[in-house]
Amino acid sequence: MSALTEARLRAILAWVVIVLVSGPVAGAVFLGALHGDSPCILCWAQRTSMVLIALVGLFVIRYGPRPRYVGMVVLLGVFGQYMALRHSGLHLARDIGQGFSAAVFGAHTYSWSWFVHVAALAVIGVLLLFLREVAGAEQPHETRGASRFAFGLFLVVVGANALQAFVSTGPPPFMGQSDPVRLSLNPKHWVWSMDELTSPAPISLRGSWTVPQPEVTAAAADPASARGPLANLPTLAVSGWERVGVPLEGTLRGLARDSATGRYLAVTEGYGVFLLDSTTAQVLHHVALDGGFSIDLTPLTGAAFLGDTLAVVGTNKSWVLLRPDAKADAGEMWRRFRATDGGVSELGRGRFATVRARLQYVLSLAFDPAAQELITVSVPSERQKRLVVSRFARRDRMLSSEFVPRLGAGLAASGEHRSLAEYVVTGAAVAAGRLYAISAAYSTLLVIDLQARTVQAAYAVPGLQHPVGVAVRGSQVLVAQADGRIAVLERPAP
Amino acid sequence: MEFLNFLLILCAAWLVWRRPERERLAFGLLVASCLLMALLFFVGARGSIVPGVNL
Numbered sequence: 249m250s251a252l253t254e255a256r257l258r259a260i261l262a263w264v265v266i267v268l269v270s271g272p273v274a275g276a277v278f279l280g281a282l283h284g285d286s287p288c289i290l291c292w293a294q295r296t297s298m299v300l301i302a303l304v305g306l307f308v309i310r311y312g313p314r315p316r317y318v319g320m321v322v323l324l325g326v327f328g329q330y331m332a333l334r335h336s337g338l339h340l341a342r343d344i345g346q347g348f349s350a351a352v353f354g355a356h357t358y359s360w361s362w363f364v365h366v367a368a369l370a371v372i373g374v375l376l377l378f379l380r381e382v383a384g385a386e387q388p389h390e391t392r393g394a395s396r397f398a399f400g401l402f403l404v405v406v407g408a409n410a411l412q413a414f415v416s417t418g419p420p421p422f423m424g425q426s427d428p429v430r431l432s433l434n435p436k437h438w439v440w441s442m443d444e445l446t447s448p449a450p451i452s453l454r455g456s457w458t459v460p461q462p463e464v465t466a467a468a469a470d471p472a473s474a475r476g477p478l479a480n481l482p483t484l485a486v487s488g489w490e491r492v493g494v495p496l497e498g499t500l501r502g503l504a505r506d507s508a509t510g511r512y513l514a515v516t517e518g519y520g521v522f523l524l525d526s527t528t529a530q531v532l533h534h535v536a537l538d539g540g541f542s543i544d545l546t547p548l549t550g551a552a553f554l555g556d557t558l559a560v561v562g563t564n565k566s567w568v569l570l571r572p573d574a575k576a577d578a579g580e581m582w583r584r585f586r587a588t589d590g591g592v593s594e595l596g597r598g599r600f601a602t603v604r605a606r607l608q609y610v611l612s613l614a615f616d617p618a619a620q621e622l623i624t625v626s627v628p629s630e631r632q633k634r635l636v637v638s639r640f641a642r643r644d645r646m647l648s649s650e651f652v653p654r655l656g657a658g659l660a661a662s663g664e665h666r667s668l669a670e671y672v673v674t675g676a677a678v679a680a681g682r683l684y685a686i687s688a689a690y691s692t693l694l695v696i697d698l699q700a701r702t703v704q705a706a707y708a709v710p711g712l713q714h715p716v717g718v719a720v721r722g723s724q725v726l727v728a729q730a731d732g733r734i735a736v737l738e739r740p741a742p
Numbered sequence: 743m744e745f746l747n748f749l750l751i752l753c754a755a756w757l758v759w760r761r762p763e764r765e766r767l768a769f770g771l772l773v774a775s776c777l778l779m780a781l782l783f784f785v786g787a788r789g790s791i792v793p794g795v796n797l
Contacts, residue, residue: 289786292744296779299751303758303772310758311765324776331783337793388762399759403752410748423743423782444785455790 289424476690503717550613
C-alpha cells in the first residue's frame, strides 16, 4: 500500500472531523432539541472530549501532524475511554434494558462515547501507520473544500452545544448536574446549580466499593455485650468447653455439624476443608482448595452440611460444593485441590449474588434443611452498615429472599443511633426454624426467627474469644473459636 | 462551567481557522479546555474515581 502524504492525511482528517462533529456531537444536540434529553455532568465531559478530538483534527488540518497534536489526541482518546468506562460502570451491571436517560440504537450515550473514543484512537493509529515522514515546521495550510466545511460545521455544532450548555448548566460558576431535568427553552424550567460542589460525598478512589476484607480479630475487639447495640440482654453462660480433637493445618475459620451423622465440617485459613468424625478426634477426609482456580475464592469463613454434600464459603460469598467420593477422579481434582486425601470430589463452585447485602462480605454460612436454603449473614463495614440475612435455594444457589431482621418483643436498642448492624456475625446454624448467629462484636448470640424475620432473642455470652463458627448438637449450641476451642451453650427455649 | 468550556473551544477553533499565526494561543486554549473538562469530570465522579465494578 502506498504511503500516506500529508496533504492526503489532512483531506482524510477533514472528513473524520465532519463525521465526528455531525454524528455523535451534533446527534447529542438533536437529542436535546427533539427529545429534551439533557446530559449529566459526566456526559458533558465525555461530549467535550469528543469535541476536543475534533478540534485537534482541525489543528492538524491547519498546521500538519505535529507531535504535540498526536500526543494530545492520544491523551484525549485514553482519558475519554476512562471517562466512558467510569460512567458506564454505574449502569452496565443493571438489569436488562435499564440505564441512564435515553438510548440510541439500543445503547446509551455514555456507551457510545466509549465506542467513539476507541474508534478515534484506531483511526489515528491507522493514519500514523501509513503516514509518510513529514518535514518540520511549515506555514499554516490553506483551508478549502472539505477542510473549510469541517471548520464551519465545527463552529456551528459547537456553538449549538454551547447554547445547550448555557440553558442546561448555566454560566460560570454553575455546572452540570448528576440528574439534569429535560431541556427546555423556557427559562422558568432552567436549573442552574452548583450542587455537585456542595454535596457531601468525599473524593474517593473506589467510593462505596472501598470495603476491606473483614477480620474476626478486629470484629472481636470489644467483646463486652453491655456496650452492644441491644440493651439489658440476659446472659447465656458457657456450660462447658471442648476442643477440636485433631490438629488442623491453619487457624479454624468455620465449623458445622451434621445432625444426621454427628460429623463435623471445619474450614481453616489456607483453604483447608476437614471432614471430622462425631468426636472431632479423627479426620475422615481433607482437602486444600485451590482458591485461584476458576473463581477468586477469598479466605474460607463458613461451612454447612447439605445432607451428604459439603458446602463452604469464602468471605466474598464465593462457594464450593464437595462430596466424599471413594471414586474421585484424581486428574480432575488436581486442578481444584492443592492437596487431597483422594476421597473427595468437588461438585462445583460459584458465587452468591445478593441485593440487599451487595458490597458486603460474610463470615458465616448455614443451611436450613426445612426450606432447603443456604443462609449467609452480611457483616458491616464503614461504607455499608447493614445486617442482612440472605437465603439461597440449594437447587440453583440463586437468591430466594433477603431481609433485615426486626427486633422482636422484649428487645430494645441501647441508644438512639444503635442498630443490629453493629453486630458482626461470624458463625451461624439453623435449628427448628431459627438461625443461631454468634457475633464476635459484643460477644452476643442472636436467635433469629426465619419465618417472622425478627430477632426473637439475644444473649450475652461472656468468655468467648474470637468466635468463628456455630453448630447445633441436640439441645446445645456449640460456638467454635479460632483457637480450636468449642464453647458449649445450652440452647435457650423458644 | 461547561458553557465556558465550549466558549474556549470555539475561540481556539476560530483562531486556528481565521488567525492561524496565533497557534500558541489556540493550543493553550485547547490545553486549558482539556484541564477544565477533566476537572469537571472528577467533580462529577468524586464519589468514586475508579468505576464501581470489580477490578
